[in-house]
Structures are given as structure tokens and as C-alpha cells.
Amino acid sequence: VSVGRRLDAATAGELEEVLLGADIGAKLASELASKAEAAYRQREVKRPEELSEFVRREIQRMLPERECAEARAAAGPTVILVVGVNGSGKTTTCAKLAKRHKDAGRKVLLAAADTFRAAATEQLTVWAGRIGVDIVRGGEGADPAAVVFDAAEATVARKVDTLIVDTAGRLHTKENLMRELEKIRRVVGRKIPGAPHETLLVLDATTGQNAISQAKLFTEGVGVTGLVLAKLDGTAKGGVVLGIWNEVRVPVKFVGLGERFDDLAPFDAREFADAVFG
Amino acid sequence: TLSAGISRALDRIRMRGKLTRENIEQGMREVKSALLEADVNFRVVKDFLARVTEKAVGEEVIKSVDPSQQIVKVVHDELVALMGPADPVVHYAPSGLTVILVAGLQGSGKTTTCAKLARRIRSEGRFPLLVAADVHRPAAIDQLEKLGASIEVPVHAERNEAAPDICKRALEVARRKSCDVVILDTAGRLHIDEQMMQEVIRVAEVAKPHETWLVADAMTGQDAAVSAKAFAERLRLTGVILTKLDGDARGGAALSVRSVAGVPIKFVGVGERAENLEPFHPERMAGRILG
Ligand SMILES: Nc1nc2c(ncn2[C@@H]2O[C@H](COP(=O)(O)OP(=O)(O)OP(=O)(O)O)[C@@H](O)[C@H]2O)c(=O)[nH]1
Numbered sequence: 001v002s003v004g005r006r007l008d009a010a011t012a013g014e015l016e017e018v019l020l021g022a023d024i025g026a027k028l029a030s031e032l033a034s035k036a037e038a039a040y041r042q043r044e045v046k047r048p049e050e051l052s053e054f055v056r057r058e059i060q061r062m063l064p065e066r067e068c069a070e071a072r073a074a075a076g077p078t079v080i081l082v083v084g085v086n087g088s089g090k091t092t093t094c095a096k097l098a099k100r101h102k103d104a105g106r107k108v109l110l111a112a113a114d115t116f117r118a119a120a121t122e123q124l125t126v127w128a129g130r131i132g133v134d135i136v137r138g139g140e141g142a143d144p145a146a147v148v149f150d151a152a153e154a155t156v157a158r159k160v161d162t163l164i165v166d167t168a169g170r171l172h173t174k175e176n177l178m179r180e181l182e183k184i185r186r187v188v189g190r191k192i193p194g195a196p197h198e199t200l201l202v203l204d205a206t207t208g209q210n211a212i213s214q215a216k217l218f219t220e221g222v223g224v225t226g227l228v229l230a231k232l233d234g235t236a237k238g239g240v241v242l243g244i245w246n247e248v249r250v251p252v253k254f255v256g257l258g259e260r261f262d263d264l265a266p267f268d269a270r271e272f273a274d275a276v277f278g
Numbered sequence: 279t280l281s282a283g284i285s286r287a288l289d290r291i292r293m294r295g296k297l298t299r300e301n302i303e304q305g306m307r308e309v310k311s312a313l314l315e316a317d318v319n320f321r322v323v324k325d326f327l328a329r330v331t332e333k334a335v336g337e338e339v340i341k342s343v344d345p346s347q348q349i350v351k352v353v354h355d356e357l358v359a360l361m362g363p364a365d366p367v368v369h370y371a372p373s374g375l376t377v378i379l380v381a382g383l384q385g386s387g388k389t390t391t392c393a394k395l396a397r398r399i400r401s402e403g404r405f406p407l408l409v410a411a412d413v414h415r416p417a418a419i420d421q422l423e424k425l426g427a428s429i430e431v432p433v434h435a436e437r438n439e440a441a442p443d444i445c446k447r448a449l450e451v452a453r454r455k456s457c458d459v460v461i462l463d464t465a466g467r468l469h470i471d472e473q474m475m476q477e478v479i480r481v482a483e484v485a486k487p488h489e490t491w492l493v494a495d496a497m498t499g500q501d502a503a504v505s506a507k508a509f510a511e512r513l514r515l516t517g518v519i520l521t522k523l524d525g526d527a528r529g530g531a532a533l534s535v536r537s538v539a540g541v542p543i544k545f546v547g548v549g550e551r552a553e554n555l556e557p558f559h560p561e562r563m564a565g566r567i568l569g
Pocket residue numbers: 084085086087088089090091092093114117120167168169170202230231232233234255256257258259263384385415466468
């Protein structure tokens with residue numbers, strides 16, 4: 001048995017660069033590259049060509065084991081709260097979720113709780129019309145918690161199965177805005193038992209390491225049960241989700257693959273790992 | 279901090295004798311970590327480190343009394359030099375209409391930035407016209423119309439028309455209304471979506487902009503270099519606007535975009551309101567990136 005053989009620096013370097021370029025982060029990229037070098041040295045990986053498959057399997061192993069089931073209320077309506085920083089894809093994701101639940105035979109209601117940004121309500125209203133679901137809105141500049149209160153009442157009155165709440169984009173570092181979100185959460189929780197059953201943080205796949213700070217502060221501020229990795233149809237790989245699972249323990253539940261209401265898919269760790277090397 | 283990291287790295291080296299070019303490269307590992315952590319694209323980091331190493335060796339850091347401080351200074355100065363010079367102005371046409379085309383990826387902040395620009399341009403004594411050339415996103419036109427109304431700037435909008443045609447007609451509308459600056463708000467698009475890239479190229483052909491600005495999100499990671507390069511290759515960019523700098527992103531995208539697009543970062547967005555547009559400061563950005 002030959003004792004140890006070194007992986008040449010160029011190959012190891014290339015491997016690390018693929019991982020870096022995917023936004024996996026310098027620390028995790030270096031750890032993964034070291035694991036690959038060790039596997040090669042110990043002949044766990046026979047040939048250099050098999051290294052990418054080894055790393056892809058490692059990436060899969062670093063993500064949650066089971067397919068992350070979508071949260072549903074044990075009884076009564078399910079409430080999904082959609083949150084995230086400005087422009088990440090929340091409103092479009094709400095539309096996609098509404099379509100998904102409607103296709104599953106559920107009665108869906110959308111709540112346009114972004115009362116701040118110009119034409120935010122109009123934007124979600126267009127989607128509601130295209131999908132064929134009801135929407136509850138407030139006046140411009142209204143208290144978003146009041147819109148959510150009205151939507152929760154309508155959910156109970158109209159026997160809605162799934163309420164999807166779209167909120168305004170907000171930077172995680174703005175404490176007053178994070179408090180506003182927590183108030184929304186409390187209001188819906190008082191009206192509907194167990195609500196929100198799912199709080200999805202929509203993350204733009206082009207985001208760098210700042211995504212970890214976003215996941216931390218949104219989780220601290222309002223609690224996050226899952227990520228939606230939007231805009232994965234671009235060239236960015238969204239590798240930050242590895243660091244987010246590692247440090248914040250929030251799993252990816254869905255990926256956004258375009259701008260139409262069908263462009264949403266459940267997260268698949270294998271496909272994600274393959275795309276890193278794709 | 280970066281200087282502490284470089285200090286530690288160099289102290290370990292100096293224990294074993296005098297500094298050499300190889301040693302300085304070891305000190306550069308701290309810089310590499312800092313830049314990657316700040317989301318600077320790894321290829322841009324490589325090129326940057328090579329330049330800084332040459333400068334550090336050239337400036338005889340090897341002989342200096344406090345090499346770690348000197349290296350930090352070389353890194354900082356080189357970062358400022360690369361990201362500058364500051365150019366926070368609209369380069370108006372010498373006569374007639376000035377046309378500004380605003381483009382970028384989905385959700386980067388273009389529509390909001392167009393309104394901010396209109397407000398700034400009007401405060402310079404000019405008469406801007408905002409043009410709603412995003413014919414794809416639901417209620418995009420409504421959004422720009424509302425923003426225009428809130429800052430009392432006229433908006434040219436046409437529903438159910440193609441973007442290039444709207445922009446062409448907008449130039450005529452501007453002349454009729456005696457506006458002297460036209461700001462074209464375009465749809466968010468992927469640089470790999472050929473149909474959408476053709477659309478914005480066609481808009482540029484018919485509107486013949488004097489300024490074409492890429493609006494990029496400051497929290498963008500490695501992909502900032504990829505998308506900026508693609509936009510720079512397909513459009514004749516004259517500037518970049520970096521948005522959402524009121525967050526806590528280190529903003530390494532600034533260096534990535536500046537290096538690959540080769541045009542200055544003119545302004546930065548620091549909030550959601552029309553007044554939240556500020557001139558880009560290379561020194562402040564350098565400090566932020568280096569952490
Ligand atoms: N290519 C692509 N574009 C997307 C995706 N999801 C959203 N978008 C686009 O991203 C832009 C922003 O989407 P919005 O849904 O308005 O984002 P938002 O988070 O609600 O924005 P704010 O409410 O302003 O914070 C729009 O142009 C969307 O069409 C996706 O999965 N892929």
C-alpha cells in the first residue's frame with residue numbers, strides 16, 4: 001500500500017475556486033477542499049476525476065437529511081408569512097405559493113401587508129387576478145398589522161385553507177422594521193391558532209455572505225422556518241445556504257426558478273450540489 | 279481587524295529572520311481572507327493581491343520598521359485607487375436632451391433609483407422626464423407613476439407597448455414638454471436571458487443614451503463580477519450605482535463590479551426614500567470592504 005499521495009496544488013486550487021465562486025464562503029470552501037485532499041491521499045477517492053462527485057456528496061451531507069416538509073396546521077387554516085430584505089423576490093414568491101396551494105385543491109387567500117412601497121398592493125393584486133385567488137388589502141400607508149388582522153378574520157370567516165402574507169422588504173439591521181414584523185406575527189398568532197405555521201425568508205440567490213446575517217437577524221426577530229432561494233435561474237449558485245444551515249439551522253424549502261407563477265420547486269439537495277459544479 | 283491579522287502573520291514570519299517577497303505573500307493571505315469574506319469575487323481578489331504584492335515589494339516594505347502597518351496602507355491605498363476616482367455627476371449632453379438608461383438584474387433597485395436620480399437632477403435646475411420602460415413586471419408602471427407623483431416629476435408611460443417603442447416616443451414627449459433629461463427605467467433581467475438582453479440593447483439603439491448605468495445590489499456575492507461583465511459587454515456602460523448600502527453588507531461587490539465593468543461607481547443608494555442617494559466615496563467603501 002503506497003503511503004499517501006498528494007493532490008497537485010492546481011487541482012486542489014481549482015476545486016476550492018469552484019466552491020468560492022458558488023458563494024459557499026472561504027471557510028467552508030477551504031474545509032471542503034481539505035476533505036477532498038484527504039480523501040484523495042487516503043485513496044478514498046481513486047482518481048482526480050472523481051473529486052467533484054466526492055465534494056458534491058459532501059455538500060449533500062452538509063444539508064438537512066430529510067426533505068423539509070412544508071408546515072401545515074394540525075387543524076384549521078395554515079398561515080404562511082413571507083419575509084426578507086428589499087427586492088429579494090417575496091411578492092413573486094407569494095404568488096407562486098398561492099398557485100401551488102390552489103393547484104393542491106386548497107382555498108387560498110393572499111394578504112397584501114406591504115403598505116409602504118409604491119404600488120406593492122397593486123403588484124400582488126395583479127398576481128391574485130392571474131391566479132384566481134382572493135386578496136385582502138389595506139389603504140396606502142395603513143398599519144400592516146391591521147391588514148393582517150383583517151386577512152386573518154377573512155380567513156376564518158371564509159373558511160380559507162391557506163393564508164399567505166406578503167410583507168414589505170426590510171433590511172434585517174433596521175430594528176424598528178424588525179419590530180413591525182414581530183407585531184405582524186403576534187397579531188396573526190392571536191387570531192389563528194399556531195399562526196404563522198411557516199415563516200419563509202426569501203433570499204436572492206445572488207446574495208453573498210451577508211445572507212448569513214440576514215438569516216440570523218430574521219430568525220432572532222420573527223423566527224424563520226425555511227428559506228426560499230429565489231432567482232436560482234440566474235448564474236449565482238446560492239452556496240450561502242450551506243453556511244446558513246451550519247450556523248442558523250434554517251433549511252431551504254423552495255427554489256425560485258423564474259418570474260412566472262409556476263416557477264417554484266421544492267429544494268433538492270442533489271440538484272443544488274450538482275449545479276455548484278454545473 | 280485586517281491590520282491585526284496581517285500583524286500576527288508577519289510577526290510569525292519575522293521571528294525567523296528578515297522579510298522576503300515570499301513572506302509578504304504570506305501576509306497577503308490575511309488580505310485574501312478579508313476580501314473573500316467581504317464578497318469580493320475570487321478572481322478579482324487574485325488580481326488585486328498580485329498588484330498589491332508588487333507595490334509592497336516595490337515600496338521596500340521589507341526594510342520598513344512596521345511592515346504590517348505599511349502593508350495595510352498599501353492595500354487600502356490600492357483599493358481606493360482602483361475604486362476611484364469619485365465621479366458623482368451626470369455627464370449632461372452639451373446641448374439638447376440627455377438620455378440616461380438604467381439597467382440591471384431583478385430587484386436591484388432600478389425603479390427606486392430612477393426616482394432618486396430624477397429628484398437629484400431636478401435639484402440641479404434641470405427638467406427630468408421619467409420613462410416607465412418595464413413592460414414585464416406587474417404594476418411596474420404604477421410603481422414609477424406613484425414615485426414620480428411623490429416627487430412631482432412627470433412620467434411617460436404607455437401600457438401594452440414594447441419597451442423600445444415607448445422609449446423612442448418618450449424622447450419626443452420630452453421635447454414637447456421641454457424636459458431636458460430623460461431617465462429610462464427598464465425591467466430587471468438576467469444577463470443570460472438572450473431575449474431580454476436583446477430588448478435592452480434595442481432600447482439603447484433607439485434611445486441613444488448619453489449615460490448607461492448598471493444598478494447593482496451591494497449585498498451581491500461572487501456573481502457580481504459575472505453579471506456586471508455580461509452587462510458591460512452587451513451595453514456601453516458609463517457608470518454603476520450600488521444600492522442598499524444602508525445595510526450591513528461589506529460590499530465587496532463594489533470592487534468586483536468596478537474591476538470588471540471598468541466604469542466608475544457614481545452614486546450609492548442608502549435607503550428607500552427619494553432623498554436616499556449619495557455620491558460614491560472610494561475611501562469610505564475601501565474601509566467598509568476591509569472591515
Ligand atoms: N429570474 C427571476 N426573477 C425573480 C424570481 N423571483 C422574483 N424575481 C424578480 O425579482 C424582482 C423582485 O421581485 P419582487 O417579488 O417584487 O420582490 P420583493 O421581495 O417583493 O420586493 P420588495 O417588496 O420591493 O422588497 C421582480 O422583477 C421579479 O420578477 C426568480 O425566481 N427568478
